[in-house]
Amino acid sequence: MLTQTVAGRTFDYSYCIGGRMQTPANIAMGSGDTMYVLCRGSERTPNVPANRATGNVRVCVFTSGSTPGDEELVAEFGHGGDSEGEMTWPVAIALDSEENLHITDEWLNRISVFSKDGKFLRVWGTSGDGDGEFNGAAGIAMDKQENLYIVDSLNHRIQKLTKDGKFLAKWGKLGSGEGEFDSPWGIGLDGQGFVYVVDHGNHRVQKFTPEGEFVAKFGSQGSDAGQLNYPSDVSI
Structure with missing residues (x-):
């Protein structure tokens, strides 16, 4: 369960909300009342390689509203996979001043960058133990x-x-x-x-x-x- 307190209210995101969020892992607060929730999706599927068990990997974008019950899903983006613009086991989000999302991926050992509207911008990082390389980002x-x-x-x-x-x-x-x-x-x-x-x-x-x-x-x-x-x- 992912718990976050926003504007004095506490949100608990469990396994699935409205059929759109599966295994929520991290949250980042954007401008206004915007919330970006990172979902890891299905991590383990029998007889399916780990890098392909990527169902429902996405970022869900919500507005929190002013009172409990006002929360609204306004957008979602992202897709499971190992190509550019895709994620396998995403972990966490950091937002920059333009509200671009920098997302770590512990399986692919890289950082994918998306605009706040979900447009893929770039990716960097690789597996290893050298400078700028990762083993479980x-x-x-x-x-x-x-x-x-x-x-x-x-x-x-x-x-x-x-x-x-x-x-x-x-x-x-x-x-x-x-x-x-x-x-x-x-x-x-x-x-x-x-x-x-x-x-x-x-x-x-x-x-x-x-x-x-x-x-x-x-x-x-x-x-x-x-x-x-x-x-x-x-x-x-």
């Missing part, structure tokens, strides 16, 4: 300079790139120490530019400067107050 966030911070989950690191994919910096490696990760997943930025990374396998959140210097950490595995059990995302 997951969470994504954009700073005020429109640089992207992308969680490279199975390489256990964060990469910082321009919105066109030019490599700028990276930090992190597999481990449990400060600045180390175990399959990180979600990411978020605060108003001062600090970077918060959800360290999934270490059951914690780590805070960094925009340059990747470690600042703080919080969380440990458990079910008590302040403890986490395989956290997946963060919102600031």
Whole structure:
């Protein structure tokens, strides 16, 4: 279930709404009351290769309205596949100043960019462990300079790139120490530019400067107050 609070109201998106949303995974807030919901579709189908089990992969565009019950589906775009403009296992969305959508794909290890009207603009990224390469491209966030911070989950690191994919910096490696990760997943930025990374396998959140210097950490595995059990995302 995906939960998001908008204008003091909480929305819970379960497996399917109106037959159009299947496995919603992430949400981004656009201008006005526009909401972009990323749907992963059918991830597992017997006897079908993973890169072809892509039914109902799309972005659903909603307006939230002013009161509960006013929500309206106004558009949807996207298609499952591995060609340009298609997505297989999309994970997260970041919006730039023009409200273009930058979408990570953990299977294809790339970022696809669409206009707010759903027009495919470009794609970049490839599989690997070099600079600008990914192994499980997951969470994504954009700073005020429109640089992207992308969680490279199975390489256990964060990469910082321009919105066109030019490599700028990276930090992190597999481990449990400060600045180390175990399959990180979600990411978020605060108003001062600090970077918060959800360290999934270490059951914690780590805070960094925009340059990747470690600042703080919080969380440990458990079910008590302040403890986490395989956290997946963060919102600031």
